[in-house]
Amino acid sequence: MAYDIKFKKAVAKDLRKLGKSEGDRILTKIAAELPEIADSLPGLRGKFAGLRKYRIGSYRIVFAIIQNTIVITRIRHRKEVYRN
DSSP: OOOEEEEOHHHHHHHHHHOHHHHHHHHHHHHHHHHHHGGGSOBOOGGGTTOEEEEETTEEEEEEEETTEEEEEEEEETTTTTOO
């Protein structure tokens, strides 16, 4: 099932930290692949229950599926994405 993609405001800040070329690469991959495979990606547990994760290189995309929309909440490096 294909989904629409929405971004939380915090994602813009995350993308600025990555730089233009890396951010463009990640956004292109999200648009091309994520809507088709979102249902099959693993869910998170603990305080992140209800969210799912998608890995692109060294970066982790954390998102939720709400009705027919994917809401991306964070894009960060794998070692720091789950820190407060």
